[in-house]
Amino acid sequence: MFDVTVPETNMAASKKATVVLKAVKKIMVQFSPFESNVRSTREFLAIVGSEKARSTNMNCEVLTKVKHDKSEPIVDVTFSDGERLLMKGANLTGREMLSAFQSRCIAKDPQAQAAKKK
Amino acid sequence: MATTLCAKLLPKLVWTPLTQSVRHGSKAVTRHRKAVHILRQKLLAVTEYIPPSHAIPRGAYPDKNSQVQQDSGYVLLLKKSLKKLFEENKMIAVVQNSASSAEDMTLLKHRLFKHGITVKFIPNQVTRSFLKDSIYSNMAPLFIGPTVLFVSKEPKVNGMLSALRSSPQMTLLGACIDNKLLSVEGIINYSKLPSMTVVQGELVSGLTMLTSRTTLLLQHHPGHLCALLQQHIKQQSPETIAEGDSTAQEAK
Numbered sequence: 001m002f003d004v005t006v007p008e009t010n011m012a013a014s015k016k017a018t019v020v021l022k023a024v025k026k027i028m029v030q031f032s033p034f035e036s037n038v039r040s041t042r043e044f045l046a047i048v049g050s051e052k053a054r055s056t057n058m059n060c061e062v063l064t065k066v067k068h069d070k071s072e073p074i075v076d077v078t079f080s081d082g083e084r085l086l087m088k089g090a091n092l093t094g095r096e097m098l099s100a101f102q103s104r105c106i107a108k109d110p111q112a113q114a115a116k117k118k
Numbered sequence: 119m120a121t122t123l124c125a126k127l128l129p130k131l132v133w134t135p136l137t138q139s140v141r142h143g144s145k146a147v148t149r150h151r152k153a154v155h156i157l158r159q160k161l162l163a164v165t166e167y168i169p170p171s172h173a174i175p176r177g178a179y180p181d182k183n184s185q186v187q188q189d190s191g192y193v194l195l196l197k198k199s200l201k202k203l204f205e206e207n208k209m210i211a212v213v214q215n216s217a218s219s220a221e222d223m224t225l226l227k228h229r230l231f232k233h234g235i236t237v238k239f240i241p242n243q244v245t246r247s248f249l250k251d252s253i254y255s256n257m258a259p260l261f262i263g264p265t266v267l268f269v270s271k272e273p274k275v276n277g278m279l280s281a282l283r284s285s286p287q288m289t290l291l292g293a294c295i296d297n298k299l300l301s302v303e304g305i306i307n308y309s310k311l312p313s314m315t316v317v318q319g320e321l322v323s324g325l326t327m328l329t330s331r332t333t334l335l336l337q338h339h340p341g342h343l344c345a346l347l348q349q350h351i352k353q354q355s356p357e358t359i360a361e362g363d364s365t366a367q368e369a370k
Contacts, residue, residue, distance in 0.1 A: 033291040036259060051217055
């Protein structure tokens with residue numbers, strides 16, 4: 001009999017997969033699906049556009065533009081305090097984009113989170 | 119052995135010496151795993167076998183482990199159904215859904231079914247391996263992430279677009295209509311095209327425009343026709359005179 005241990009990285013990824021969009025006003029995702037460098041952007045969209053993520057903030061809009069002009073895949077996030085985050089997903093992995101986005105979200109909204117934890 | 123020898127040599131001794139050195143050492147073959155002496159350990163560690171890396175240059179021979187994986191029965195079934203789909207249905211659209219809920223899916227399916235569009239879920243790996251063997255290999259980069267297929271026998275693009283507008287998280291990526299791969303802009307342009315009868319009517323009217331005008335002319339009164347022809351000749355002749363003048367001037 002051998003024990004099967006679940007790798008911790010997967011568990012960490014699945015736990016953090018729920019994205020909190022409290023401090024976000026608008027997310028615009030733009031890509032051209034026939035290019036080969038859009039995988040990370042599409043993964044990001046799949047996680048951010050899910051029902052769970054959108055239920056954390058119903059005012060946040062998630063816009064998707066599908067283009068065909070061989071342009072780079074871009075994610076443009078507008079936060080509620082006016083700051084903009086522009087991520088060019090051509091050479092980034094989905095996880096990097098997600099971690100960058102989440103770290104900024106958590107930094108923007110620490111008070112509400114701390115209040116919740118208490 | 120020593121004690122037996124001593125016993126034979128000194129048979130008259132009653133007293134056996136206090137210390138008797140026993141010269142048989144430990145056994146070589148033991149029941150437990152015997153501890154390896156440190157020197158032997160060191161020797162073995164130093165003289166371990168290190169095989170040569172890449173005796174054969176990489177790429178010279180095909181990889182041993184890269185055997186073509188045989189498709190399981192389920193995958194073969196899916197591929198057959200996909201083949202049938204592509205043969206029967208004129209329109210196959212690829213849509214990405216970022217985790218819409220079950221209710222939304224049922225509502226969308228209902229709306230699409232009214233237009234005769236069915237929704238298919240097929241694993242991306244299967245579709246990609248099927249597509250790369252078929253003529254639709256350029257569709258393969260569309261199938262990344264959570265994708266859904268909308269298939270219909272008749273290309274009802276308007277209905278599909280209206281149903282997709284109501285669900286915000288479905289993103290239309292592309293479609294294969296009449297064996298032609300279209301992007302989103304292409305699909306929108308296709309939806310704006312008038313129907314086949316209208317287009318044929320326009321074409322026919324454009325071609326027959328000239329002939330209809332000549333028939334109209336011929337149906338006029340013959341006196342009117344004569345007057346028109348005379349006018350035409352008069353117009354023609356000053357043009358030729360004007361041309362003659364211009365060529366004479368150039369020659370000068």
